[in-house]
Amino acid sequence: MIVAGVMSGTSADGVDVALCRIMPSAKKNGTPRIKLIGAAGFRYPKPLRNAVLAVMDAKDASVADLSRLNWRLGEVYAGAVERAAQQFGIKVALVGCHGQTIYHQGAALKYLGRPIRCTWQLGEASVIAEKLRVPVVSDFRPADLAAGGQGAPLVPILDYVMFRSEKVNRVLQNLGGIANMTAIPAGASIDDLLAFDSGPSNMVIDACMERFYGKPFDRNGAIAKRGKVIQQVIHPFLKQPYFSALPPKSCGREEYGEKFVNHFISLCRKVGAKDADIIATATALSAESILDAYRRFVWPHLGQKAPMARGVEYVVAGGGAKNETLMTMLRSGLEPLGVRIRTTEELGIPTQAKEGVAFALMAWLTWNGLSGNVPSATGAPRPVILGKVTRG
Structure with a gap:
């Protein structure tokens, strides 16, 4: 299965896309086999980067702007996958998109009388799925948080x-x-x-x-x-x-x-x-x-x-x-x-491509009903299936 992993990190400088062929292990209970086909990076336009950074550091943010930014990032991610697939001459069957983190609180803090852990990644998966007409796995962190982990790090x-x-x-x-x-x-x-x-x-x-x-x-x-x-x-x-x-x-x-x-x-x-x-x-x-x-x-x-x-x-x-x-x-x-x-x-993995490969793997695991977190890394009490599936 050819999977595109899409990553935009806390530096908010752009989008990295890793195109991977992922196959089940040839051995019983073995780990999946991953081959990187190609990787490409795309910088955010300066106005978009400024908007992302402003939201990250804002004490107050417009709900309308958050919604618009979520939609715009979905378009950017879809375009990045499309361009990468054209560059390497392949057809993608599944997308794993981490999204752009605008807030992450791994430790529980009281909110409205209850201890809350929370995280928020922008990049509308429905936009990506519609434009590319393939299923998308997104929003990987919440399942680990809901299970009692910190939702990070996931790359382990x-x-x-x-x-x-x-x-x-x-x-x-x-x-x-x-x-x-x-x-x-x-x-x-x-x-x-x-x-x-x-x-x-x-x-x-x-x-x-x-x-x-x-x-x-x-x-x-x-x-x-x-x-x-x-x-x-x-x-x-x-x-x-x-x-x-x-x-x-x-x-x-x-x-x-x-x-x-x-x-x-x-x-x-x-x-x-x-x-x-x-x-x-x-x-x-x-x-x-x-x-x-x-x-x-x-x-x-x-x-x-x-x-x-x-x-x-x-x-x-x-x-x-x-x-x-x-x-x-x-x-x-x-x-x-x-x-x-x-x-x-x-x-065998370009330094800028590793996290993209990681989210391609996590998407493949989710698509196959397999857990993707490492409890010893996130602090979750058990392995969980990560992400939400949006069908194209």
Whole structure:
């Protein structure tokens, strides 16, 4: 079955489409077989990106605008799948669309007298199904939340299916708007996975770049490379409760959006930081929070679950994999621990395509009545079937 996986992340910079051929395992109780046919990325038009970011950071939002944006994103996702399918000359049979997250609250908070977990992704599936005339699986997170999980991270199911090794410990690191990691001990069962969001990756960097340089991201980490890291700003942030909280845990723009960025910039300015210094410091905050999470949670987990395994492979995906300054910071912290850093490119998946592949897999699982969450990652008490099916 040919499945298109569609992903637009917390950076809100555009749409990634992964076209996959997915087949059942040849072995009884085995994992599905996935072949990536092709991948394509499409940037949001600037007015659309501005509208998405405004909704994410708004204290109040017009119901009419939310409805219109939901419909417009459906059109954008349908167009992206159509263009990708034409580019690679294939016919898609199923679409898995994550949608654009505008709010995610993985931990329960009181609302109208009751503890509530909630999440909201925009991108009208009916529009996609009608335009493409194929079934669409969308809205993956709510089923896990309703079962008592955090609804994130969801990508660990792909990490397990595609990257598990019998002999080598692997850590799958995604560097999107948020940094999330999946630790897979050598020879692991799915219950042995440890996965969680460690904190911001590109989100704070991108916001500062937009503010100071009018650019959506720091290409190759060039501006961070020429700036000076202000350590006295980073250390107080790393003492915040989220970083020491035990997994499972998830975060997003609610924690590291405009309010956080304003506070971060203010602290940098107080110690005389220039624009490039702030970009360098935001990059170092991402790297040091990831390294702290690895030492604090991942290293002990791997040693406990697979103490005799042959080393650790640290496999990076996401837009941050192209930020050379961020990658250099990660290497300087991980390589002395005997960790080998690779990218998903070396294992057959372009760094920008991984999450698209993940949602193609989740759609296929849902279509076949199979669960798609990893309870040890989300905190859900049981596996559940994810998503809602809209027939074309």
